[in-house]
Amino acid sequence: MKKIVCALLFSLFLLIALPHSGHAATATPQTKIILDGQELVLPSDVEVVNLNNNVMIPIRVVAENLKFNVKWDQKSQNVSIEQNAKVLSLNVGKKEARVQNEKVTLNTAPKLIKNTVVVPLRFVSEEMGLAVSWNNKEKIVGLTSTEVPPLVDPTPAPAVPDVDNAGWNKVNDISFANQQLVVSVDTLVTPQITRLSNPDRIVVDLPNTTFGDIGSTLQQGTMGKLDVSGIANVTEVRYALFKNDPAQVRVVIEMNNLSDVQVSSQYISGKLIVDLAMTAAIGIPVSPVGNDGGKSIVVIDPGHGGKDPGTIGISNTQEKDFTLPLALKVQALLLQEPDIEVVMTRETDVYPTRPERVQLANTLNADVFVSIHGNSVKASPQTTGTETYYYKRSSSKELADIVHRHLIEALGFKDRKVKNGNLEVLRNTTMPAVLLEIGFLSNLVEEQAMLSDSVQNKAAHAIVDGIKEFLHQSQ
Numbered sequence: 001m002k003k004i005v006c007a008l009l010f011s012l013f014l015l016i017a018l019p020h021s022g023h024a025a026t027a028t029p030q031t032k033i034i035l036d037g038q039e040l041v042l043p044s045d046v047e048v049v050n051l052n053n054n055v056m057i058p059i060r061v062v063a064e065n066l067k068f069n070v071k072w073d074q075k076s077q078n079v080s081i082e083q084n085a086k087v088l089s090l091n092v093g094k095k096e097a098r099v100q101n102e103k104v105t106l107n108t109a110p111k112l113i114k115n116t117v118v119v120p121l122r123f124v125s126e127e128m129g130l131a132v133s134w135n136n137k138e139k140i141v142g143l144t145s146t147e148v149p150p151l152v153d154p155t156p157a158p159a160v161p162d163v164d165n166a167g168w169n170k171v172n173d174i175s176f177a178n179q180q181l182v183v184s185v186d187t188l189v190t191p192q193i194t195r196l197s198n199p200d201r202i203v204v205d206l207p208n209t210t211f212g213d214i215g216s217t218l219q220q221g222t223m224g225k226l227d228v229s230g231i232a233n234v235t236e237v238r239y240a241l242f243k244n245d246p247a248q249v250r251v252v253i254e255m256n257n258l259s260d261v262q263v264s265s266q267y268i269s270g271k272l273i274v275d276l277a278m279t280a281a282i283g284i285p286v287s288p289v290g291n292d293g294g295k296s297i298v299v300i301d302p303g304h305g306g307k308d309p310g311t312i313g314i315s316n317t318q319e320k321d322f323t324l325p326l327a328l329k330v331q332a333l334l335l336q337e338p339d340i341e342v343v344m345t346r347e348t349d350v351y352p353t354r355p356e357r358v359q360l361a362n363t364l365n366a367d368v369f370v371s372i373h374g375n376s377v378k379a380s381p382q383t384t385g386t387e388t389y390y391y392k393r394s395s396s397k398e399l400a401d402i403v404h405r406h407l408i409e410a411l412g413f414k415d416r417k418v419k420n421g422n423l424e425v426l427r428n429t430t431m432p433a434v435l436l437e438i439g440f441l442s443n444l445v446e447e448q449a450m451l452s453d454s455v456q457n458k459a460a461h462a463i464v465d466g467i468k469e470f471l472h473q474s475q
């Protein structure tokens with residue numbers, strides 16, 4: 001049976017259409033297809049073509065690799081593709097297709113070119129569970145299977161060229177909220193921003209940039225996606241490594257309507273912020289300030305960092321080495337929250353200035369700002385306890401009360417109360433903002449506790465519980 005299928009496959013190429021400008025059936029040789037990070041070897045008789053604004057790629061090799069069961073009926077010009085229990089049925093020259101027993105309409109009819117059947121991109125990506133990306137400049141089609149088992153061949157895949165990443169800028173985080181794309185890059189990168197239509201989208205290219213922490217599994221051609229459900233006008237945000245050498249990260253923001261969107265970008269506190277401000281005079285609802293499709297933006301600020309160690313603990317601990325790991329635990333928990341978009345003022349041992357931290361939160365129109373610190377009174381090593389600061393605003397006090405209560409409950413440190421403090425990050429931020437002094441690094445017992453993963457995990461859960469309670473309450 002397998003042999004028959006393979007023989008059938010050999011005479012069958014399904015092609016994927018991709019939005020692209022061009023004219024009928026122009027051959028675009030040297031196009032690469034990268035499936036799950038591996039470049040597929042295209043037989044010499046198989047070419048990627050450009051057909052009426054669609055880049056069409058042969059999927060025979062893809063289908064083979066994904067173990068799709070494909071049947072081609074010459075007489076009826078029908079292709080049927082079986083994937084797990086799902087059957088897709090397509091006919092050459094007909095826009096109407098069937099998924100199981102449901103009719104679907106393709107935007108382009110499958111076509112036979114040199115024994116090659118072509119189908120549109122969306123059909124493949126939506127119906128066959130493939131994530132698809134297209135790098136027009138580099139002519140790379142990226143396909144990512146989600147539910148399909150990996151290759152049968154047990155021999156290890158040829159290693160992706162071991163690129164020395166040391167020289168490239170690194171992306172450590174990507175998020176999208178308040179009509180703003182936020183990319184954490186460890187170096188100032190000048191993005192190349194391109195507006196494209198059909199579908200409307202904004203392409204943000206970051207030259208000489210690769211993925212840092214978030215992208216260890218993202219090889220060239222594979223892709224990640226952000227959850228943008230409920231965000232006005234935005235249908236998809238995806239990101240991929242499109243080039244290895246020189247490295248290049250590409251983020252694509254797909255939108256319903258780009259015509260009234262004004263794109264601007266700035267770089268604050270290690271974050272590239274691409275702002276998609278919508279002019280108000282159009283029919284699309286402009287998302288209200290501070291509200292992004294129900295998602296709340298939480299800015300987590302690990303105190304100090306880089307050249308600024310913060311206070312020094314009784315065992316010569318540097319405060320920055322306590323604040324960052326705790327803040328990263330908070331980030332990890334917040335990333336699990338579907339209604340929260342978390343943005344860090346820093347993810348590594350760097351020093352954003354206080355005005356930068358404030359500006360980041362204000363620019364993002366964040367809903368909550370939480371700065372994490374450790375206390376110290378060298379002259380009084382017996383002093384212990386948790387204290388929480390806010391400045392003036394009642395909303396900040398409310399947030400402080402809630403988070404503080406959770407911290408006291410979780411850690412059991414002495415309750416040093418919620419206090420009003422004229423601190424720059426609290427005074428100059430425009431949203432509910434708190435500064436947490438979790439405990440005293442100048443006290444030996446508390447210092448050891450604060451440096452332990454178990455206490456940090458408790459603190460992280462307490463902070464997240466507090467933020468969630470506050471957001472829930474203020475809705």
Ligand SMILES: [Zn+2]
Nearest residue numbers: 303310373374
């Ligand atoms: Zn501090």
